[in-house]
Amino acid sequence: MTTVEDQDRVPASAAAPAPRRTDRPWRTRGAGGFGKPTRSGLAVRYLLLALILVIAVGPFVWQLSTSLKGPGDNIYAFPPKLIPEDPTFANYGRVASTIPILQYAWHSLIVAGTLAIGNVVLATLAGYALGCLRFRGKAIAMGVLLSTLLLPGEVTIMSQFLTIRALDLTDSLAGVILPGIVGAINVLLMTAACRSIPQELIEAATIDGASTWQVIRNVVWPSVRGMASVVAIFAFIGGWDDFLWPLIVLTDPDNYTLTVGMQYLNSNFGQDVRVVAAGTIIALLPIILFFAVFQRFFFRGVEQGAVKG
Structure with a gap:
């Protein structure tokens, strides 16, 4: 029959292990104890980064493409074309000739x-x-x-x-x-x-x-x-x-x-x-x-x- 003192002498290693948290399915525990993103988590991150890149850089790329399009290019075509079919730098010359x-x-x-x-x-x-x-x-x-x-x-x-x-x-x-x-x-x-x-x-x-x-x-x-x-x-x-x-x-x-x-x-x-x-x-x-x-x-x-x- 174990007494209270015997129970106190039980080593900590013999205690029941703490249940592992499973409320973060998108993370796995690494060797250092920090959460490591899974493949699905990385895919979501890169997808969000690509979306932000399109929103931030897209207008600039579109303006650059439009500035290089010649009279033969339809700038209102759908789907839009970023690569000009008739590239020209004449538009920049017209800007320089219009204003100082x-x-x-x-x-x-x-x-x-x-x-x-x-x-x-x-x-x-x-x-x-x-x-x-x-x-x-x-x-x-x-x-x-x-x-x-x-x-x-x-x-x-x-x-x-x-x-x-x-x-x-x-x-x-x-x-x-x-x-x-x-x-x-x-x-x-x-x-x-x-x-x-x-x-x-x-x-x-x-x-x-x-x-x-x-x-x-x-x-x-x-x-x-x-x-x-x-x-x-x-x-x-x-x-x-x-x-x-x-x-x-x-x-x-x-x-x-x-x-x-x-x-x-x-x-x-x-x-x-x-x-x-x-x-x-x-x-x-x-x-x-x-x-x-x-x-x-x-x-x-x-x-x-x-x-x-």
């Missing part, structure tokens, strides 16, 4: 580059103040920044235009640049990056006699430059692709940006979708090249932000 594309592209480059630099510098300074310093009204400032994100840009576009007109900056690239020189979302991103810096480093640098600019340059910037690259890429793409605000501010065709100048393709060529598609591809190529060059900085900045967060 190099001049407009230069204006867009000035706007996008200035916005990228301005957002990186000003958002870093504001992020350092909100993320690392203590001062009165800090919570109010954060609340104001968050509240601006709740309003769409169209709500404040009239007040922005009145401000630009009062400053006598209408019909100039400076008037296009000024409202977007720093964005609230970029300030919040840099604030989150600055908060991840150990406060002891900043206090140690201050005790050693470092000025504010030295702290920002030697302590803050090396820690947040990954996130700053993300801000720069977003600001550059946003400035290059912006259409509504330059259309409102600019009235002289000699000052147009590339996206605004592309409207002439619709007015002059009517229903010629081939030329419009060629203009779209021309406007997209700089963005694709820019992201291809700086994508490693972008993903590095996103990864650093995720790890520090």
